[in-house]
Amino acid sequence: MADRFPSPFEIPAPAGAEGWQQLYTYSSLFSEGRRDYEDSMFWFQDGVHWPNALRPWDATLYEYAITSLSQYNTRHLQVPPANGIDFRILNGYAYLTPVPAPEADIEARVANFMDRAGFYFMNWNDLYDKWMIKIRDLVKELETIDFDPLPEIEDADGVVKSGAGVGSGWKIQADYHKLLDLALKLWQFHFEFLNLGYAAYLDFFGFCKAAWPNIPDLAIAKMVAGVEVDLFRPDEELKRLARMAVDSGVGEAFATGDVEATCQVLKGSDAGNAWIASFQESAEPWFNFSTGSGFYHSDKIWIENVEIPFEFIANYIEMLKKGEDLARPMDAIRAERDRIVAEYAELLPSDADREAFQGKLGLARVVFPYVENHNFYVEHWSHSVIWRKMRQLGELCVKEGFWSEATDIFFLKRTEVEDALFDYFHSWATPAPAAGPTYWPAEIERRRGIHAALSSWKPTPAMGVPPEVITEPFTVMLWGITTESVGAWLGGGAGEDGQLRGMSASPGVVEGPARVIFSPDQISEVQEGEILVAPLTAPSWAPIFGKIQATVTDTGGMMSHAAIVCREYGLPAVTGTGFATSTIKTGDRIRVDGSNGVVTLL
Amino acid sequence: MTSHIMWFEGYWDGLKLEVGGKAASLGEMTGAGLPVPPGYALTTSAYRVSRDAADLDATLARLLHGLDTRDTDMVTDRCGRIRTHIAEMPMGPDVEESLRQAYDELCRRSSTNDVPVAVRSSATSEDSPDASFAGEHDTYLWVRGADAVIDAVRRCWASLFTDRATCYRVEMGYEHRSVEMSVVVQKMVRPISAGVAFTLNPSDGDRSTIAIDAAWGFGEGVVSGEVTPDNFLVDKVLYEISRRKVAKKEVEFTLDGGDHVVKKPLEGSRATDACLTDAQIKAIARLARTAERHYGCPQDIEWAVDADLPDGENVVLLQSRPETVWSKKVADSPTTTGGADMMASIVSTLMNPLNSRKS
Numbered sequence: 001m002a003d004r005f006p007s008p009f010e011i012p013a014p015a016g017a018e019g020w021q022q023l024y025t026y027s028s029l030f031s032e033g034r035r036d037y038e039d040s041m042f043w044f045q046d047g048v049h050w051p052n053a054l055r056p057w058d059a060t061l062y063e064y065a066i067t068s069l070s071q072y073n074t075r076h077l078q079v080p081p082a083n084g085i086d087f088r089i090l091n092g093y094a095y096l097t098p099v100p101a102p103e104a105d106i107e108a109r110v111a112n113f114m115d116r117a118g119f120y121f122m123n124w125n126d127l128y129d130k131w132m133i134k135i136r137d138l139v140k141e142l143e144t145i146d147f148d149p150l151p152e153i154e155d156a157d158g159v160v161k162s163g164a165g166v167g168s169g170w171k172i173q174a175d176y177h178k179l180l181d182l183a184l185k186l187w188q189f190h191f192e193f194l195n196l197g198y199a200a201y202l203d204f205f206g207f208c209k210a211a212w213p214n215i216p217d218l219a220i221a222k223m224v225a226g227v228e229v230d231l232f233r234p235d236e237e238l239k240r241l242a243r244m245a246v247d248s249g250v251g252e253a254f255a256t257g258d259v260e261a262t263c264q265v266l267k268g269s270d271a272g273n274a275w276i277a278s279f280q281e282s283a284e285p286w287f288n289f290s291t292g293s294g295f296y297h298s299d300k301i302w303i304e305n306v307e308i309p310f311e312f313i314a315n316y317i318e319m320l321k322k323g324e325d326l327a328r329p330m331d332a333i334r335a336e337r338d339r340i341v342a343e344y345a346e347l348l349p350s351d352a353d354r355e356a357f358q359g360k361l362g363l364a365r366v367v368f369p370y371v372e373n374h375n376f377y378v379e380h381w382s383h384s385v386i387w388r389k390m391r392q393l394g395e396l397c398v399k400e401g402f403w404s405e406a407t408d409i410f411f412l413k414r415t416e417v418e419d420a421l422f423d424y425f426h427s428w429a430t431p432a433p434a435a436g437p438t439y440w441p442a443e444i445e446r447r448r449g450i451h452a453a454l455s456s457w458k459p460t461p462a463m464g465v466p467p468e469v470i471t472e473p474f475t476v477m478l479w480g481i482t483t484e485s486v487g488a489w490l491g492g493g494a495g496e497d498g499q500l501r502g503m504s505a506s507p508g509v510v511e512g513p514a515r516v517i518f519s520p521d522q523i524s525e526v527q528e529g530e531i532l533v534a535p536l537t538a539p540s541w542a543p544i545f546g547k548i549q550a551t552v553t554d555t556g557g558m559m560s561h562a563a564i565v566c567r568e569y570g571l572p573a574v575t576g577t578g579f580a581t582s583t584i585k586t587g588d589r590i591r592v593d594g595s596n597g598v599v600t601l602l
Numbered sequence: 603m604t605s606h607i608m609w610f611e612g613y614w615d616g617l618k619l620e621v622g623g624k625a626a627s628l629g630e631m632t633g634a635g636l637p638v639p640p641g642y643a644l645t646t647s648a649y650r651v652s653r654d655a656a657d658l659d660a661t662l663a664r665l666l667h668g669l670d671t672r673d674t675d676m677v678t679d680r681c682g683r684i685r686t687h688i689a690e691m692p693m694g695p696d697v698e699e700s701l702r703q704a705y706d707e708l709c710r711r712s713s714t715n716d717v718p719v720a721v722r723s724s725a726t727s728e729d730s731p732d733a734s735f736a737g738e739h740d741t742y743l744w745v746r747g748a749d750a751v752i753d754a755v756r757r758c759w760a761s762l763f764t765d766r767a768t769c770y771r772v773e774m775g776y777e778h779r780s781v782e783m784s785v786v787v788q789k790m791v792r793p794i795s796a797g798v799a800f801t802l803n804p805s806d807g808d809r810s811t812i813a814i815d816a817a818w819g820f821g822e823g824v825v826s827g828e829v830t831p832d833n834f835l836v837d838k839v840l841y842e843i844s845r846r847k848v849a850k851k852e853v854e855f856t857l858d859g860g861d862h863v864v865k866k867p868l869e870g871s872r873a874t875d876a877c878l879t880d881a882q883i884k885a886i887a888r889l890a891r892t893a894e895r896h897y898g899c900p901q902d903i904e905w906a907v908d909a910d911l912p913d914g915e916n917v918v919l920l921q922s923r924p925e926t927v928w929s930k931k932v933a934d935s936p937t938t939t940g941g942a943d944m945m946a947s948i949v950s951t952l953m954n955p956l957n958s959r960k961s
Contacts, residue, residue, distance in 0.1 A: 081953050110949055118945045203944075203951040211936035212810035214803060214835055216842045343839040347809045353936055359944060507842050509880065595842045 003490070005462045007039055008090055016453035020092060023056045023447055025413060028063060028089045041097040043088065043463040044481055047555035049293050051535040052519075053092030053454035056447070057390070057410040057417065058296055061183060061383070062087070062094055065295075068187035070099075072195055078112040079195065082472060092454030095463065096479075098472040120196050124366050128193065131370075135189055135377045139285075142182050142385045145175045147393040149400075150428045169425040176393065176421055180414060183386055190378045197367035198474060204364040207357065211348060216595070218507055218567060219340060224364045225567065226330065226337040229372040232568075234289040234302070234380075235542035237282040238309055239326045241275070242316030250275055251321070254314040259307045279309075285381050289540045291520030294379030297391070297410050300520060301384045302540065311524065312543040319546065326546075328568060372564075375539065393417070400424055401437035403444050411447045412440075461489045461578050480556050480576035489578045500584075502552070502577035504597035505563035510549045510572055511591045511602065514584045531592055533584050537562040545569045550592040552580045552599050566594070574599050603696045606648035607704045610641055620645045622724030622784040631919065635892045639908065639918045640711060641719065641788030642704050644697075646726055649759055649783050651694030661687050662778050671769040681768050685760035689753075698752055701787075705748045708789060712910040716746040718790040718861055721754035723761055726782050744790055744861035751787060758785045789910070791918060792857060795877040796821035796906035797831055799886055800925055801838070801894040807928040809900070811844070812836045812887040818877045819854035820863055821904055821920070828865075829853060832877050836887035843883055848876045882907055885917040893922040900925035 008030045013020055021029050030038050050062060070084020083099040101109060120127060150168050154160055159167055201224070208220045245251045250272045253265035266272030283303050291308065292299030302309045316326055341361065348354050394409030402420060403409070412420060420436050427434035466486045475481050480503050488501050515530040517523060520541070526532060528547050535554045539561055545551075549571065551562045556575040566573035572594030574580075580599060584590060589602040608621050613629020621629070625643035632638060653659070665680050665687075709717045721742045740761040742754040762781050771778060797816035802809045815824050815831035823829030829852065835845040851873050858864045878886070886905050893901045904920040911918070 079952060080949055106953070113949060114945045117948070121944065121948075199948050199952055203948045206951040207936055207947070213806050213808045214811045214837065214844050216837050216840060216844055219837060219840050219842070222840075340839050344810060347838070348936070356936075356947075360947070363944060507840065595844070596846075 004465045005042075005490070006460060008043060008088070008095070008463045009035065009039065011090060011460065011463070014091060014453045014457040017091065017450045017457070020450050020454055023092070023411075023413070023450060024054070024059055024089045025063065025415075028059065028087065030088055030090060038088070039464065041086070041099075041464055042466045043090075043095040043097045044475075044479065045459045045461055046094045046096050046479065047459075047461075047535055048479055048560060049295050050094035051293070051555070052296065053451060053457070054089065054094065055297070055410040055451055056413040059089060060180070060414045061187070061295055061386075062089075064184045064187040065190065066096065068184070068191045069195070071188075072191040074101075077116050077195065078109040079117075079199070080106050080109045080113050082474060085474070090463070091457050091459065092451065093457075093459040097464075098475050100472070117196055117199070120193070121200065121363060128370055131189065131192065132377075135186075135382070138182060138186055138189065139377075139382055139385055142179070142382065142389065145179055145389050147172060147175060147389065147396050149396055150425070169429055173418070173421050173425060176418060179386065179389055186378060186382050186386075190374060193367075193370045194374060195474065197371040198478065200360075200363045200367045201371065204360040207360050208344075211353065211357070212344065215344070216507065217504060218563075219344070221563070221567060222337055223341050223344070223361060224368050225564075226334040227365065227368055227372075228330070229369055231372045231376045231539055232328070232542070233376070234286045234540065236328075237286045238312050238543060239316055241279055241282060241309075242313045242320055242326065244278060245275055245313065245317055246320050248275060251317045254310065254317050257311070257314065259310050262310060288381040288384035289376075290380050290384065290538065291523070291540045292538050293536070294375075294383040294538075297387045297407065299538075301387070303384070304388070308540075315543060315546075324546075333568070380539070393421075397424070397436070400434070402434070403440050408440075408444045411444045411451070458582065462486065466490075480560060482576075485576050485578060498601040500552075500574075500577040500580055500599040502574040502580075502597050502599070503556075503563070504593075504595055505556075505560070505575040506551075506566035506571060506573035507595040508550070508570070508572035509591065509593045509595065511589060512549045514552075514586060514588045514590050515548075516581055516584055516586045518581065531590055533580050533590075534562075535581055536560065537565070539565075541565075545571065550594065551575075552577060552584070552590070552592055554578055554580050603699060604647075604651075605703075606645050606651075606697055606700045608643045608645055609704075610638065610643075617645075619726060620647065620784065622646070622726045622786075624722060624724040625784055625786045626724075628786065628788070631896075634896045636889065636896060636919050636922070637915070637917065638920075639789045639791050640708065640911070641786060642708070643724060644701060644704075644755060644785045644787065646782040646784045648694065648697040648700065648755075648785075652691065652697055652759070653694075655694040656691035658688070658691065659779065666768075666772065666778070669768075669772060671772055674765075677765050677769060681763050681765045684763045684768070685757075688760040688763065689756045691756070693752070693756075701752055701755065702748045704787070705751050708787070712789060713912070714910050717910065718744045718746050718792070719751060720786075720788050720790055721745050721751060721758060722786045722788070723758040724784040724786045726784060746861075755785045755787075759783055789908070790861075791906045791920070792909045793820055793906035794909045794916075795819065795882075796904070796920075797824040799890040799903050799905060801890050801900045801903075802925065802928050803835060804927065807931065810838050812838055812890050814878075814883060814886055814890075816878050816886075817851055817854065818868065818872065819856040821906060822855045822863070823853060823865075825904070829855075834878070834883050836883060838887070838891055841884045841887055843880060846876065846883075848874065850874055851877070878907070881913070882917060885914075889917060889919055893919065897922065897924065900929045902926075 054062060066085055066087040073079045074083050081101055083101045086097045086099055088095045154167050205220050208215050248271040250266060250269065253262045253272065256262055266276055287302035287309055289302045290299040300308060319326060345354050345357055348357060390409060391406045394406035397403060397409060398406055409417065423434050423436045470476060470481060470483045470486060512529060512531045514533045515526050516533045523541055523544055526544050526547060530548055531550045532548045533552045536556055537551065537553060542565060545565050551566050551571060551573040553562045553575045554577060556562055560575050562573055563575050572592045574592055574594055574597050577599060591600040591602055608617055610629045610632040613633060618626045621643040628638050665684050669680055670676055709715055723740055740758050745751055745754050762783050795816050795818050797814060799812060799814045801812055803811040803813050814834040817824045817829040817831045824831045830849040832849055833847040834843055836843050851868050853865050854868050855863055855865055889905060890901060890903050893903055901922050902925045903922045906918055906920055908916045908918055
């Protein structure tokens, strides 16, 4: 077995993707000038958040997110052993490497961390309340951004005579800057709490592993779970709407499977109209929910693709008619949680240990809602608004002849969008022909071809020399990358025994036919009783978890979405297998042993 | 008809005197969710009605008249005759019928004809005059068929009159009527697999773990070390199987065509297959945990999966005793680093996240 992965400098561009580097910020590329450093690091592909090749503008949020994470570790909190996460883009894909803190700095960092992180833990709930206000204000501010076409002449009262001294050309550029500023601010907010949340969770995790060396990971996860979290709210709203449709006798309207036909029928009755009103009420904000990770403008968002929530609601209506109970068994989950906590506590040697255990468990539960909920507020809701505003700007440029589709704007890097806006501003101000309409269409076509070539490339899971032992806490926790999974990647897929190994994310053993899904568009293919095999899953896939028997993913750890949802639904799950989607084919019979993290091809 | 039968699951404290110590213990365990191999007790009432119907007192009076307890030949002769008499005397009303019905029921539960059983005497009381002779009372293994069971029951009754017990009562002036006997009839286990289990992990003392060693057939090979057993670790709270090591098992202890245990080489996939299903592993773990709770300290148990019993009822407890190695050690405290100070502990966790990695 090899002891290292290929160097990033050994990996050629896929055929047809030559020159792909021009699509991304220069600083996000591997480069000869930094080669010694880059070759000394271990890079892994972040399939949890960025499983697909990035389009140029979409890389903005990738760069904002990872840099904000790093900033909190290094400059705000001084996480003692961990500096930031460095990132690169190779062949369009996101690669990360954890950067350790220098040994000599650790002592000084400990004191700072105790002070700063300690303050957050002490005041968690107050700070979290503030965070909720900040994030809602941020969304409101995003919503004020409006990219309207520049007027023939400026408004006399509003602009000229008001003495404002600035015009619409300035404002459209200022609004674009504002959008970028708010996007970066959003990611600052995101990491204000997240790593602290994980640290508290890890501490509880470490305590449990010391107390009970053989305790299953999911026992620890179950002790913390059972709290109502907003991340599940969109799915809960679907269920509520399904129940409302059935109870008010308009359930039949969903039988057609067509949104327009359904709405036609609904509008014909008071109950139907009441249902539509209720749907609209749920939609803001809860259906600002992406079918993917939220990091791609192409991820479908429920509120803009109502056929998605409609189809889920129709499924739930069918299940209700069959007499199924859609409610998440919260009481049962809590009772089981309390039983597990009590039984482990009983096994501790002393009352002092039980006190420490309860303290750590308490903190883990305090941080848990943020760890779960931030995902809705940041990646789903706020990102949905950002993508909408960007499409509005793209549409404006379509009208001005810069390109032909609103989403073509995402083939521009974020700085290029600023250039194009200035081009537009200049041509409007003068007036004189803009350069964009003769420059961008061909350039966008060229980039579209490169991106297509990048998309057909299967990213290598890792590059460079892996550390002997993976100890970086966030790598293990957020990305599920362990010494074992790296070993499995080096082994290159299923072993001779036809087995794939990953994290034992949710317990139980089942056998059944596989359904391999690569994108959210395919989730309607999933049939009752199948085993879902996917690169990763997203919170908005929740409605299909009632159909499937188990889940297998390429990426993700104990706290990944698939792991959390499967535990809630009582389905076995193995996450972070590395190669499930390239090894398993739809229709293959597989056995998923979620208790041991093993997937077997039968 | 008067039934003189108490099934183990029908036991309650008030029956202790009627069924004797051994049957009471089996009944208590069954009631506590510790499933011993199924069976029943023939109560002392059966002995009393049989004794009275056959006018045993008259026979005793005749044969014990003028007994010189120092004359061993005389004792051997007289007591031998008493035992022969009891072994041949007709049983009292309904006793035989009770025994036949219960045996048929046990066969039905075991889905087999002529199910082999153990027939054992069960002393009626700890402080009864014959208590100290309990060891001399008879035990018959691999008894098959109702006739053979009835015969074994009579011989158990007869064992009240061993030479020593009889002399003791005569010397102490105890009434022979004061001793009574209950008899336990219990299914012989014919194991698919058997072994031991500890309610902690013997390699690291982890009390959240149940460790199971298992091999095909009887548990002798596991206990003696002649077979390298399959080894399973089960979490005590979730009942998740956290480790499974399936060994190559060279031999098994099994029954020859009849009722004799023999050692046979294992061939083919049986040698390398796990000898327990997941459901059986979990049932054994639950059984071990129940025993630990029942006895209030870590246990070391022997168990078997009985081939004759239906799935879900076939894991049986053969023995449970306190675990002695780790139980005596003071357990390590998990709060050694950082102590109760939350921040110090979080720093320590981040600095040394080995515990955080999946082992």
